[in-house]
Amino acid sequence: MNEVKSYIDSNQQKFLDELMEFLRIPSVSTDSKFKSDVLRGAGFLEGALKKAGVDLVEICQTAGHPIVYAEKIISSDLPTVLVYGHYDVQPADPYELWDSPPFEPVIRNERIYARGSCDDKGQLYMHIKALEILNQQGVPPCNLKFILEGEEEIGSSNLNLFVNENATRLKSDIVLISDTTIIDNDTPSITIGLRGLSYVEVEVTGPNRDLHSGVYGGAVANPINVLCDMISSLIDNKGRVTIPGFYHQVKELSTDERAKVAEAPFDLGKYQQEIGITDIQGEEGFTTLERTGIRPTLDVNGIWGGYTGKGAKTVLPSKAYAKISMRLVPDQDDEEITRLFTEHFISIAPKSVTVNVTTHHGGKPAVTPTDSMAFQAASNAFEKVWGKAPIATRDGGSIPVVSLFSEILGIDTVLMGFGLDSDAIHSPNESYGIFNYLKGIETIVLFHQQYAALSK
Numbered sequence: 197m198n199e200v201k202s203y204i205d206s207n208q209q210k211f212l213d214e215l216m217e218f219l220r221i222p223s224v225s226t227d228s229k230f231k232s233d234v235l236r237g238a239g240f241l242e243g244a245l246k247k248a249g250v251d252l253v254e255i256c257q258t259a260g261h262p263i264v265y266a267e268k269i270i271s272s273d274l275p276t277v278l279v280y281g282h283y284d285v286q287p288a289d290p291y292e293l294w295d296s297p298p299f300e301p302v303i304r305n306e307r308i309y310a311r312g313s314c315d316d317k318g319q320l321y322m323h324i325k326a327l328e329i330l331n332q333q334g335v336p337p338c339n340l341k342f343i344l345e346g347e348e349e350i351g352s353s354n355l356n357l358f359v360n361e362n363a364t365r366l367k368s369d370i371v372l373i374s375d376t377t378i379i380d381n382d383t384p385s386i387t388i389g390l391r392g393l394s395y396v397e398v399e400v401t402g403p404n405r406d407l408h409s410g411v412y413g414g415a416v417a418n419p420i421n422v423l424c425d426m427i428s429s430l431i432d433n434k435g436r437v438t439i440p441g442f443y444h445q446v447k448e449l450s451t452d453e454r455a456k457v458a459e460a461p462f463d464l465g466k467y468q469q470e471i472g473i474t475d476i477q478g479e480e481g482f483t484t485l486e487r488t489g490i491r492p493t494l495d496v497n498g499i500w501g502g503y504t505g506k507g508a509k510t511v512l513p514s515k516a517y518a519k520i521s522m523r524l525v526p527d528q529d530d531e532e533i534t535r536l537f538t539e540h541f542i543s544i545a546p547k548s549v550t551v552n553v554t555t556h557h558g559g560k561p562a563v564t565p566t567d568s569m570a571f572q573a574a575s576n577a578f579e580k581v582w583g584k585a586p587i588a589t590r591d592g593g594s595i596p597v598v599s600l601f602s603e604i605l606g607i608d609t610v611l612m613g614f615g616l617d618s619d620a621i622h623s624p625n626e627s628y629g630i631f632n633y634l635k636g637i638e639t640i641v642l643f644h645q646q647y648a649a650l651s652k
């Protein structure tokens with residue numbers, strides 16, 4: 197057995213215990229009730245990085261939650277890898293749907309169950325353990341910098357300023373991120389594309405107060421009915437978004453590129469069964485992997501208004517609301533799409549209501565190069581540890597910092613994630629496989645070694 201593997205084997209329990217301690221901190225960034233817990237999350241990382249052997253670690257205050265910055269610099273002759281991760285997590289609600297409390301991690305069936313176990317605390321922590329191993333075994337083969345943020349799940353709004361102000365300090369050759377998925381444990385993959393995001397909230401107002409639905413019903417426009425009509429008009433019967441200009445910037449993929457997407461194995465039956473659906477849907481002319489990987493889309497994330505309490509109340513509501521997200525692909529621009537949405541949504545409102553659109557966070561789509569040394573290093577690392585060359589995939593989720601690093605710092609990213617779609621990130625009972633956690637640590641160590649060797 198090689199040294200790396202045997203170190204991981206003999207420290208398995210310690211590695212798990214440490215991650216469990218990290219997962220016990222409810223670092224929910226969106227809810228101010230957890231502000232001090234997010235801060236504790238940063239403090240935990242500061243301690244863990246010190247123990248792993250960095251030369252410098254700082255908790256950097258921002259207008260929101262802090263950013264943890266650390267470095268281990270060996271020599272200016274060596275390449276520098278900038279590791280990015282996020283220690284904030286999504287809210288755990290609804291708590292009653294969890295089989296065990298979200299912030300009391302437990303191991304069942306070789307998996308760690310807790311909010312953030314996969315997204316992204318478990319995946320981030322693998323990088324700190326990889327550094328520990330590199331340090332234990334001598335001198336790390338490259339310089340490492342860490343930028344760990346506490347606001348990814350709320351749009352990374354303060355990261356932009358931090359990266360701009362610290363551009364010199366963050367200077368690196370490559371960004372390495374583990375915050376994505378592989379196809380399955382027998383089919384390793386490297387993510388080479390992420391979708392962007394435009395997220396808006398709409399408010400439709402009808403009468404100036406809630407009305408009796410018998411006295412006024414039939415004669416006065418019901419904002420919820422109107423909102424539903426408006427929303428359903430946003431996608432046509434071919435599954436295409438109807439907002440004028442929505443597809444203008446979309447880069448159509450070549451036949452070759454589409455053939456690459458199709459290389460990933462996909463089992464429709466398993467896909468449907470895993471999420472409990474009996475049929476799929478989507479844009480005509482595209483496969484499921486294309487629909488989530490290379491095509492833009494629009495979804496309602498939440499809709500409310502009127503009476504939603506117990507029992508029945510007869511009311512014609514004054515207002516209706518919805519939260520709507522659009523997932524974007526190269527070269528769509530989130531701000532442009534938000535503008536197009538807003539203009540269109542206001543233009544389709546009937547005279548009987550008024551419409552207000554507000555904007556939440558967004559993010560740009562990203563594609564990462566596959567002809568770089570860093571991609572080759574990641575590919576080699578996967579092949580050595582997993583016994584198979586990884587397939588390049590396009591993921592549907594968004595990590596807006598990828599385009600930020602490329603625009604501000606001019607640095608490319610390698611997305612070497614180890615999660616599975618079935619890890620249920622953002623859902624109740626999120627979990628992360630111990631297999632993925634330990635194999636991931638090994639793969640990351642190998643990445644650094646491979647990258648340093650190829651850079652010589």
Ligand code: BES
Pocket residue numbers: 315316348349350351352375376377390393557558559591592593594595596
């Ligand atoms: N790690 C996810 C993104 C992700 C998940 C990428 C799975 C690829 C595969 C990240 O934490 C996330 O949830 N991002 C948000 C966007 C953000 C701006 C709130 C998302 O995709 O909704």
Ligand code: MN
Pocket residue numbers: 282315316348375
């Ligand atoms: Mn994440």
Ligand code: MN
Pocket residue numbers: 286315349621622
């Ligand atoms: Mn997330």
